[in-house]
Amino acid sequence: MSLPDALRVVGLASQAEMALVRRDAVVGALLAQAARAAEGTPAGPLLSEAARLARAEPGREAVRQAALSLCRMGLQEAQADALGRPAGGVP
Amino acid sequence: MSGRLLGQDASVLAAAGADVGVLQEIEAWARRAVAVPGGTPIVDAHVHLGVDRDGHMLSAADLVADLDANAIDAAVAFPADEPGAGGDFRDANRRVIEAAAQYPGRIVPFCRLDPLRSPDAAMAEARDAGARGLKLHPVAQRFRPESAECIHVVRAATDLGWPVLFHAGFGARPLGPAFAGLIEAVPDCRIILAHGGRGDHRAVAAATAGHPGLLFDTSIASLPDLVTVPPERLAFGTDRPYGDYAQALHLVGTAARVAGWDAAAISAVLAGNLLRWIGPVAP
Numbered sequence: 347m348s349l350p351d352a353l354r355v356v357g358l359a360s361q362a363e364m365a366l367v368r369r370d371a372v373v374g375a376l377l378a379q380a381a382r383a384a385e386g387t388p389a390g391p392l393l394s395e396a397a398r399l400a401r402a403e404p405g406r407e408a409v410r411q412a413a414l415s416l417c418r419m420g421l422q423e424a425q426a427d428a429l430g431r432p433a434g435g436v437p
Numbered sequence: 438m439s440g441r442l443l444g445q446d447a448s449v450l451a452a453a454g455a456d457v458g459v460l461q462e463i464e465a466w467a468r469r470a471v472a473v474p475g476g477t478p479i480v481d482a483h484v485h486l487g488v489d490r491d492g493h494m495l496s497a498a499d500l501v502a503d504l505d506a507n508a509i510d511a512a513v514a515f516p517a518d519e520p521g522a523g524g525d526f527r528d529a530n531r532r533v534i535e536a537a538a539q540y541p542g543r544i545v546p547f548c549r550l551d552p553l554r555s556p557d558a559a560m561a562e563a564r565d566a567g568a569r570g571l572k573l574h575p576v577a578q579r580f581r582p583e584s585a586e587c588i589h590v591v592r593a594a595t596d597l598g599w600p601v602l603f604h605a606g607f608g609a610r611p612l613g614p615a616f617a618g619l620i621e622a623v624p625d626c627r628i629i630l631a632h633g634g635r636g637d638h639r640a641v642a643a644a645t646a647g648h649p650g651l652l653f654d655t656s657i658a659s660l661p662d663l664v665t666v667p668p669e670r671l672a673f674g675t676d677r678p679y680g681d682y683a684q685a686l687h688l689v690g691t692a693a694r695v696a697g698w699d700a701a702a703i704s705a706v707l708a709g710n711l712l713r714w715i716g717p718v719a720p
Contacts, residue, residue, distance in 0.1 A: 391463070392463065395456070395459055395460070395463065398456070399450075399453075399455055402453050402454040402455065403453035403454060406449065406453050407492070408445035408446055408449040408450055408453070409445075409449075409450065409453045409455065411443070411444065411445055411678075411681070412442070412443040412444075412445050412450055412455065412460065415443045415444065415680075415681045415683060415684045416443070416463065418657070418680075418684045418688075419463075419467060419683070419684050419687050422660050422684075422687060422688055422691050423691070425659075425660040425661060425691075426660060426691045426694070426695050429660070429661065429664065429695050430695075
């Protein structure tokens with residue numbers, strides 16, 4: 347993953363993380379964007395599933411928290427790419 | 438569908454339409470992200486029990502179920518933000534200490550105080566009941582780490598041999614000068630800065646670099662912060678119920694790969710650094 351691609355995902359996933367924390371309705375759009383930006387990378391499946399959960403039932407607390415966990419893991423994967431980490435595999 | 442998934446009731450996630458199979462695969466993958474050296478215990482430095490004013494909640498039974506499901510040996514736990522009518526956390530502290538007694542060897546109880554609300558009596562009560570450390574939250578309880586009131590309780594905790602865990606995440610105030618001031622006032626204190634000090638990591642890391650009694654916990658920390666800290670200054674944590682074990686283990690495993698930690702460093706982060714401060718989980 348190139349540095350610009352990684353930074354794009356980091357930016358979108360960071361915004362989505364805070365939107366999830368704040369229970370902001372914008373989270374669905376942010377996660378969808380992050381998932382598209384991360385397609386084909388280790389962060390992709392994590393952000394894609396977070397986006398799917400957030401669409402499913404965003405008002406339910408357990409769903410929000412599970413989406414938050416997935417979003418944070420996607421963010422961590424993208425940050426690792428930006429930092430030039432050794433490959434860790436795809437979930 | 439029963440059990441827990443990403444720290445949540447799996448049946449609730451299933452009812453909401455989650456693909457439980459996919460989530461189970463992701464959770465298992467996240468756990469494998471950290472190469473736990475054989476025989477290494479894992480101790481969570483940061484868990485809230487009870488019902489927080491913001492609605493987050495975790496019972497001791499659910500915590501222990503999460504520990505079992507994720508092969509975590511034990512957790513340091515302290516009250517959520519539920520100070521009670523007197524504002525001194527005495528009832529909440531008592532409940533956490535009772536939970537530790539109910540699950541021996543799984544929960545290490547810390548007490549939580551408000552330095553502005555009868556801290557001496559509340560600390561004495563918690564000490565006598567079995568507390569083994571202190572948690573302070575400058576944002577929730579609205580005090581400054583370098584204030585006279587906070588210095589007073591940190592000095593009292595230090596005299597008891599207790600580590601003090603501070604919230605050091607979300608918040609507007611600069612943390613570098615604050616914790617530098619606290620350390621100057623109580624040079625022998627041992628403090629754990631939660632969330633990798635992400636609220637002001639660069640400044641607080643620089644301001645505390647020479648202080649031997651400082652750990653950053655990894656709960657909901659930022660990866661770029663963790664990989665710039667020597668692993669001997671890190672302690673694994675989750676911030677349950679705000680974080681969960683899959684994400685927390687994935688974070689530590691990813692940091693280990695990026696920073697190139699060896700097995701000894703990973704063991705130290707997962708438990709060794711914290712256990713040197715708190716002693717055996719079951720004293």
